[in-house]
Amino acid sequence: MSNLDRRPPARELGGLEGTAAGPVLDLLPGKEVLLGESTRVRRLLPTLGRRLVGAWAFVDHYGPDDIASSPGMQVPPHPHTGLQTVSWLLEGEVHHRDSLGSDTRIHPGELALMTAGHGIAHSEQSPAVHPRFLHGAQLWVALPEAARDTAPAFAHHTGLAGFTSDGLTATVLMGSLGGATSPGTAHTPLVGVDLDLAAGADVELPLEPGFEYALLTSSGSAEVEDVPLEIGAMLYLGTGRRRVRVRAAEASRLLLLGGEPFEERIVMWWNFVGRTGEEITGYAEQWTAEDQRFGTVVGYDGDRLAAPPLPPVPLKARGRVR
Incomplete structure (x- = not known):
């Protein structure tokens, strides 16, 4: 999904000064x-x-939305550079087309x-005939310097690996957890896992002490280390x-x-x-000039998305936190 903000702020990301040096429980x-x-x-x-x-740089959670009487998701052709998009659906169906010819x-x-x-x-886009509800998450991963100018690619994986334990069904989107590994190609060490918890579930998840982590609730509610976590918030766990x-x-x-x-400092706009x-x-x-850097999305009936006005101040790469 695109960031459709008409006045998107410039995000200055990266560096280690904002990384917790140990475990924390910051409700964001x-x-x-x-x-x-x-x-x-x-x-x-x-x-x-x-x-x-x-390297997770962007997370939008949407739905569940009743789109039975509406067109649902309708995001026109738009560009990306220097990142990976990870699309994860809980309900509904989305039709993806791209300038590589993927359909x-x-x-x-x-x-x-x-x-x-x-x-x-x-x-x-939601197809013309689509399920009643649309619910999911759109996530972006920042690419490191060694991979940020790589050739574009699209992969669609079904039958993802996971595991079950004490009322938990885990599905690994990216990276590895609990002996299960995603087929998705990552360019930095990272992990993304969908956790489906039955009522009354009480589990401990294995973590890598060198990673920093966060948890967010897609539906229902949970307690993470005794901290209540409702929809609309994210709990940052720090490292260690x-x-x-x-x-x-x-x-x-x-x-x-x-x-x-x-560690790298980047600019996201x-x-x-x-x-x-x-x-x-x-x-x-280049996007405004229809430069071939981004190619053409074939099969979409409509205009492509125009770039919003650039901020009036210079964009600079700084740290991880405001």
């Missing part, structure tokens, strides 16, 4: 954002006080992983943990995100990740 508020004319999402990353968790229907429990690299364009306890009084879904702290403000300005100008 999400922000409701209107995308386009009708779609509302909960923006959980970047948020006040936290811009990155590992794919994405369903719940499947991983859609798009690597923008040097540059790509894509669109996302070998396990985390999660309990759910009701059936709930959570997302666990983590990774090695991202609109749908671009770069290293300098000048790069970001160049990407926006």
Whole structure:
């Protein structure tokens, strides 16, 4: 999904000064954002006080929305650079098209992983005939210097690996957890896991002490190390943990995100990740000029998304937290 903000702020990300040196329990508020004319999402990353968790740089949670009498998701062709998009559906169906020629229907429990690299364009739509509810998450992963200019790619994985334990069904989107490994290609050490908890579940999850982690609730509610976690917030766990306890009084879904702290300083604006403000300005100008850096999305009936106005102040790469 695109960042459809018409006045997107510039995000200055990276560096280690904002990474917790040990375990913490920082409850971070999400922000409701209107995308386009009708779609509302909960923006959980970047948020006040936290811009990155590992290389995870952007998290929007949307739904569940009743779209039986509406077109549902309608995101026109738009560009990306320097990042990967990780699309995760809990309910509904999304039709993905991109400038590589990919034309794919994405369903719940499947991983859609798009690597923008040097540059790509894509669109996302609910099909004309679609399920009643739409519910999911759109996540971005910042690419490191060695991979940020790589050739674009798209992969669609079904039948993801996972494990079950004491009322938990875990599905690994990216990286590895509990002996299960995702087929998705990651360019930095990271992990993303969907946690489906039955009512009354009480589990401990194994963690890597060198990673930083965060948890967010997709549905229901849970307690993480005795901290209540409701929809619309994210709990940052810091580093140095070998396990985390999660309990759910009701059936709930959570997302666990983590990774090695991202040392590089980057600039994120609109749908671009770069290293300098000048790069970001160049990407926006190339998109407006229909430069072939991003290619063309074939099969989409409608206009592509126009780039919003650039901020009036220079974009600079700084730290991980505000």
